[in-house]
Amino acid sequence: MADDRHAPKLDDEFNDDDLFASAIEIKVEAKADISLEDDRSNGLSPIEEQSHNLSAADEIDLNSDSEYKDGVPDTKAKIELRSEPEDIFEDIPEPKEVHRETMAGRSTLETLVTSPRTQSCNAYHAGTMIEEEKVITAESDGKFITISVKDPQKIGDGISSFLTYNVVTHTNIGLFKKTEMTVSRRFSDFLGLHDKLAEKYLHKGRLVPAPPEKNVVGTTKVKMAGGQTEHEGKLPEFVERRRAALERYLIRIAIHPIFQVDPDFREFLECEDELPRASNTSALSGAGVLRLFNRMGETVTKIAFKMGESDPWFEERHQQLETLESQFRRLQASLEGLYSHRRELAFATAALGKGLALLSNGEDHAGLSRALAKMAELHDKLEGVHNDQSNADFYILHELIKDYLSLLGVVKDVFHERVKAFQTWQHAQQMLAKKREAVDRWEATGRSDKVAPAKDEVLEWEAKVNRSQEEFDVISKAIKKELELFDLQRVKDFKAAFISYLEAQMKAQDKIIEHWETYMPEAKAIA
Amino acid sequence: MENSNNHLDVEKKSERSETVDLNDNTLQVDISDALSEREKVKFTVHTKTTLKDFAKQDFSVVRQHEEFIWLHDRFEENESYAGYIIPPPPPRPDFDSSREKLQKLGEGEGSMTAEEFKKMKQELEAEYLATFKKTVAMHEVFLCRLANHPIFRADTNFRVFLEYEQDLSVRGKNKKEKLETFLRSFSKTTDEILLGSTQKDVDEFFDKEKSFLLDYHSLLKDATVRADKMTKAHKDVADHYIKISSCLLEMATADTNQLERFATKTADIFEKARKIENRVSTDEDLKLSDTLRYYMRDTTAAKNLLYRRLRCLADYEGANRALEKARAKNKDVHAAEWSQHQACEKFEQMSAKGKEELIDFKVRRVAAIKKNLVELCELELKHANVTTPFTFSLKSF
Numbered sequence: 017m018a019d020d021r022h023a024p025k026l027d028d029e030f031n032d033d034d035l036f037a038s039a040i041e042i043k044v045e046a047k048a049d050i051s052l053e054d055d056r057s058n059g060l061s062p063i064e065e066q067s068h069n070l071s072a073a074d075e076i077d078l079n080s081d082s083e084y085k086d087g088v089p090d091t092k093a094k095i096e097l098r099s100e101p102e103d104i105f106e107d108i109p110e111p112k113e114v115h116r117e118t119m120a121g122r123s124t125l126e127t128l129v130t131s132p133r134t135q136s137c138n139a140y141h142a143g144t145m146i147e148e149e150k151v152i153t154a155e156s157d158g159k160f161i162t163i164s165v166k167d168p169q170k171i172g173d174g175i176s177s178f179l180t181y182n183v184v185t186h187t188n189i190g191l192f193k194k195t196e197m198t199v200s201r202r203f204s205d206f207l208g209l210h211d212k213l214a215e216k217y218l219h220k221g222r223l224v225p226a227p228p229e230k231n232v233v234g235t236t237k238v239k240m241a242g243g244q245t246e247h248e249g250k251l252p253e254f255v256e257r258r259r260a261a262l263e264r265y266l267i268r269i270a271i272h273p274i275f276q277v278d279p280d281f282r283e284f285l286e287c288e289d290e291l292p293r294a295s296n297t298s299a300l301s302g303a304g305v306l307r308l309f310n311r312m313g314e315t316v317t318k319i320a321f322k323m324g325e326s327d328p329w330f331e332e333r334h335q336q337l338e339t340l341e342s343q344f345r346r347l348q349a350s351l352e353g354l355y356s357h358r359r360e361l362a363f364a365t366a367a368l369g370k371g372l373a374l375l376s377n378g379e380d381h382a383g384l385s386r387a388l389a390k391m392a393e394l395h396d397k398l399e400g401v402h403n404d405q406s407n408a409d410f411y412i413l414h415e416l417i418k419d420y421l422s423l424l425g426v427v428k429d430v431f432h433e434r435v436k437a438f439q440t441w442q443h444a445q446q447m448l449a450k451k452r453e454a455v456d457r458w459e460a461t462g463r464s465d466k467v468a469p470a471k472d473e474v475l476e477w478e479a480k481v482n483r484s485q486e487e488f489d490v491i492s493k494a495i496k497k498e499l500e501l502f503d504l505q506r507v508k509d510f511k512a513a514f515i516s517y518l519e520a521q522m523k524a525q526d527k528i529i530e531h532w533e534t535y536m537p538e539a540k541a542i543a
Numbered sequence: 544m545e546n547s548n549n550h551l552d553v554e555k556k557s558e559r560s561e562t563v564d565l566n567d568n569t570l571q572v573d574i575s576d577a578l579s580e581r582e583k584v585k586f587t588v589h590t591k592t593t594l595k596d597f598a599k600q601d602f603s604v605v606r607q608h609e610e611f612i613w614l615h616d617r618f619e620e621n622e623s624y625a626g627y628i629i630p631p632p633p634p635r636p637d638f639d640s641s642r643e644k645l646q647k648l649g650e651g652e653g654s655m656t657a658e659e660f661k662k663m664k665q666e667l668e669a670e671y672l673a674t675f676k677k678t679v680a681m682h683e684v685f686l687c688r689l690a691n692h693p694i695f696r697a698d699t700n701f702r703v704f705l706e707y708e709q710d711l712s713v714r715g716k717n718k719k720e721k722l723e724t725f726l727r728s729f730s731k732t733t734d735e736i737l738l739g740s741t742q743k744d745v746d747e748f749f750d751k752e753k754s755f756l757l758d759y760h761s762l763l764k765d766a767t768v769r770a771d772k773m774t775k776a777h778k779d780v781a782d783h784y785i786k787i788s789s790c791l792l793e794m795a796t797a798d799t800n801q802l803e804r805f806a807t808k809t810a811d812i813f814e815k816a817r818k819i820e821n822r823v824s825t826d827e828d829l830k831l832s833d834t835l836r837y838y839m840r841d842t843t844a845a846k847n848l849l850y851r852r853l854r855c856l857a858d859y860e861g862a863n864r865a866l867e868k869a870r871a872k873n874k875d876v877h878a879a880e881w882s883q884h885q886a887c888e889k890f891e892q893m894s895a896k897g898k899e900e901l902i903d904f905k906v907r908r909v910a911a912i913k914k915n916l917v918e919l920c921e922l923e924l925k926h927a928n929v930t931t932p933f934t935f936s937l938k939s940f
Contacts, residue, residue, distance in 0.1 A: 343794050350786035357783055361776035368773050371766035378762045380755055384909050387916060514809050521816075529927040532920055539916040 161187035161270045163285070165263040168255050170238060177239050178202050181259060183266065185285045191277055197286055203230075205284065205291050206262055212280045213269070219433045221494030223502060224275070225268040226422040228261035260411060264419060271505070318432060327492065333499060334431065341424045348417045355414060358406035362399045369395035383541065390538040394531055401527045408520035416513045420506065427502065434491045441484035448477040569593050572690045572705065574683045575603065579675060583607055584636045586682055590705045597706060604708055608635060611682055614689075617700040624695070625851045625889075626896030628904060630688040631840035633681035641671045659789040666782065677833070735850050749894070752901055753849050756842055763839040770832035781818075788813035830919035838908055845904055852897050855890045862886040 167182045180200045188195055210227040217224050234254035269275045284291070369392045376388030451474045458466040569592060576587035589603040615632035618624055645667055652660055689695045788810040795806035862883040869879035 340794075343790060347787065347790040347794070350783055350790055354780065354783040354787060357776060357779040361773065361780055364769065364773035364776045368766070368769040371762070371769040375759075375762045375766050378755075378758045381905065381909050384912060387913070391916065511805055514805070518809075518812065525927050529924060532923045532927065536917070536920045536924070539913065539920050 161185065161189055161276065163263065163266045163270055165259050165266065168259055175239055178204075179238060179255065181262060183285060189276070192282060193286055197288075199285065199288055201284070201291070203258070203262075204293065206265065208291065209269075209280060209284045213275060213278065216278070216280075217274070218430065219436075219491070221430055221433060221491035221498060222274060223272075223423070223426050223430055223498045225265055225272075226426050227265050228258055231258070234258075257411075257415070260415065261419070264415070268419075268505075272501070314432065317436075329496070330431070330434075330492070337424060337427060341421065344417050344421050344424070348414065348421065351409065351414045351417060355406055355409045358402055358409060362402035362406065365395050365402060366399040369393070369399065387538050387541070390535060394535045397531050398528065401524050401531070405520065405524045408517055408524075412513050412517045412520065416509060420509075423502070427499070430495055430498070434488070434495060437484065437488040437491050441481070441488050444477060444481040444484045448474065448481050451477050570690050570696055572683075572686045574679055574686070577675070577679045579636075579638075584675075584678065586679065588686065588705065596702065602706065604705065606704070608633070608682075610704065611685065614700060614704050615685070618689075618695065618698070619847075621698075625855065626848070626893040626900070627692075627694065628841070628844045628848050628900045630685055630692075631837075631844045633678070633685045636675075636678040638671065638674060641667060641674060644670075656789055656793065658792070659785060662785050662789070663782070666785070731850075734854070748898060749849065749852065753846075753853075756846050756849065760839065760842040760846060763835055763842060767832060767835040767839055770835055774832055784813045784816055830915045830922070834912060834915045838912070841904065841908070845901060848897055848900065852890075852893050855886070855893050859883075859886040859890045 162185070164184050165181045166184060168179050169181075170177055170179055172178060180202045182198055183201050184196075184198045185192070186196050206227050207230075210224065213224045231254060238255065269281060275281055371392075372388050372395065373392035376385045376392060379385040379388060451470060455467060455470040455474055458464075458470050571591040573589055574586050575589040578585045578587075584607070586606050586608075587603050588606050589601075590597070591601050593600070612632055615629065618629045648660070648663055648667060689698075689701055695701060791806050791810035791813065795810060862879070862885070866876075866879040866883040869876045
């Protein structure tokens with residue numbers, strides 16, 4: 017339904033392009049209204065509706081504070097235009113504006129300034145912080161979304177073959193067409209999703225989770241592997257790791273309140289057909305090369321430009337994140353070491369088992385021979401236990417740390433975006449100053465013909481200054497919010513991972529006990 | 544022997560004395576002290592005896608490893624002991640690996656935190672101590688076997704070893720002598736192989752024993768190597784636990800929120816887990832690898848016995864042939880007869896003694912392995928049972 021689809025588009029903060037300001041305003045109000053109704057129909061908890069009203073009030077106040085005198089009359093306009101929601105929505109292309117319905121509270125009545133981005137700054141009032149928490153709990157109250165990635169399958173043969181995965185979603189979030197869906201996706205689809213999200217959100221200061229890395233060697237091995245029968249049995253380990261990583265990636269997107277309702281994401285989960293090939297993600301494509309250049313340029317600017325940090329919070333956070341990163345790296349190194357040594361232990365145990373078996377064959381004393389044979393068996397079993405344990409080491413802990421390292425990388429990128437916004441702002445200020453000087457100069461020399469256009473320029477730059485300042489504020493606030501989310505998530509993830517790891521350890525110990533206990537009578541029985 | 548309590552590896556010792564026949568207190572030998580200086584280890588050999596042949600009842604001397612080897616060589620060379628299994632000599636005290644690790648640790652000191660460094664150093668020190676204890680035990684076992692053996696204990700060299708207060712001035716073999724020994728052993732091995740293929744043994748028992756021992760020896764060697772590898776891997780795993788636990792601790796101190804307590808507790812658990820893993824690995828090492836290793840050496844000694852016997856048999860047959868030849872030529876008959884008689888006697892004596900020794904060896908071996916396996920089992924269970932509770936306690940978090 018048009019309704020359902022458009023309902024959650026409360027906040028078009030992410031519309032960059034061709035929407036006229038007025039269109040935005042209208043849409044927003046209309047949205048506000050519809051969202052109210054639709055929220056109720058979607059069964060949002062009363063908390064959200066309340067908060068939604070709260071922020072409505074807030075927003076109105078803010079409007080009056082904002083520089084744009086537009087604000088005030090617009091609010092009135094809001095009320096008038098309530099009747100015309102649908103049509104306007106029809107015009108607006110879908111991917112542009114979804115905002116989390118769960119953020120309904122904060123973003124309903126947006127301030128009406130020319131740039132859509134600045135609207136989001138109103139979204140992040142102190143009040144909304146509380147809403148965010150409520151949002152998370154609201155999720156667990158009624159709304160949920162679980163995703164799993166399964167059944168890697170090889171399609172095709174030879175160099176043009178690829179792997180697809182089944183993405184299975186269960187959800188009761190109303191935005192989705194169905195409550196359960198299964199689609200088939202390939203790795204480049206995931207990368208394409210990431211690109212779309214990054215394009216939309218990164219420069220707003222949102223932490224877009226990083227997708228799993230490409231792996232040329234592994235992929236080629238899979239491509240070159242023989243026919244169907246071969247791959248049926250055992251796909252290489254790298255496929256299993258990738259599958260687990262893809263699953264974690266999707267889940268991380270899903271728990272983020274904003275991304276959860278993003279239309280691209282939903283399309284990814286829902287659309288039964290094959291998605292258009294995201295050929296931009298390939299390293300050798302034109303886009304890939306462009307990306308490379310961009311990245312190089314960014315690295316240079318990162319080194320060159322030192323931002324005068326006005327907000328101590330960022331300074332502190334940055335430090336903290338740096339230490340966290342180095343700690344993670346060390347932890348990762350030790351975990352890798354642990355993993356490889358445990359593997360070694362497993363091998364050595366197996367080898368000992370074989371040696372003991374041989375020994376028992378050579379032993380002429382019957383009782384001892386039998387005991388040795390049993391011991392050989394025991395060691396084989398122990399090898400299995402050790403192998404399992406090392407798997408736990410790896411999958412649970414190591415991958416977690418790796419994920420977090422890449423997330424920290426994303427955080428750094430986001431910080432950098434903020435620096436860029438700051439740069440733009442400063443630049444705008446400088447230009448403004450220059451233009452003002454120009455005006456003064458022309459006025460002093462009495463060239464009235466030049467004065468007028470110069471004054472226009474001044475106005476233009478003033479607007480730009482304000483806009484970039486707002487952007488900067490927006491991004492700063494967004495980052496703060498995101499980092500809080502990140503922290504919460506981190507604590508949760510770590511706790512869960514360590515507990516499950518230790519449980520695995522316990523199980524392994526239990527098995528070891530079992531094995532040795534079965535052996536004991538054998539040893540005692542040697543005549 | 545069982546009474547000595549300043550010694551830490553009582554188990555091994557008592558195992559020895561249990562399985563050896565004679566067990567009286569007329570001659571008790573133990574290593575009461577050991578000092579490690581740089582390259583050398585000085586053992587204090589303490590003897591308590593009621594035998595009249597000795598000057599004093601209770602005395603101690605200081606001996607070094609080379610002097611143990613000298614003693615063993617004296618026994619080995621002695622023809623009258625040819626029929627016996629000579630207890631294998633104790634291995635050289637080897638602290639090289641520990642020293643290497645200590646060096647590496649010192650070099651890497653900059654890269655880890657003070658705590659971590661301290662812990663790893665502790666680990667290394669414990670390892671060093673363990674190696675030390677082991678080597679003392681080995682030397683002691685060697686001496687005890689000699690002391691308990693009815694024939695060996697009366698040997699003059701042994702007596703000298705125990706009593707002579709001064710340094711025995713046994714210098715380690717210099718290069719030339721080492722080369723000599725090497726060549727000699729080389730020729731001995733080829734001789735052995737040659738004999739093994741050409742000489743047919745009269746007695747079936749010995750024949751079977753020979754083939755059995757040859758096989759068994761190589762299998763034991765193989766198993767020992769593998770057991771060693773496993774122990775080492777276990778130790779490595781334990782070492783990594785230290786690193787992880789210190790990482791976690793660091794994270795905990797840096798983290799200001801709820802993760803802190805959790806991380807500290809987890810770090811703690813890893814610590815404990817490490818200690819246990821370490822203990823498991825040393826126990827394994829002790830029970831399994833060492834037993835296998837000891838028996839490997841013992842088997843070598845048994846093989847030596849067989850070789851000697853075979854050599855003797857060859858000599859005997861050679862003497863027989865010489866006698867026949869002499870009889871044919873009818874000269875030097877008496878000399879040939881006499882030498883043949885000698886050879887025959889020697890051979891028979893050897894066979895009789897040898898048989899006894901080999902049977903005894905078998906019994907000893909079975910009992911020792913059984914005991915060690917049982918103990919290993921118990922220890923493993925004990926350790927595994929201990930680890931479970933505290934991993935459990937974390938869940939309460």
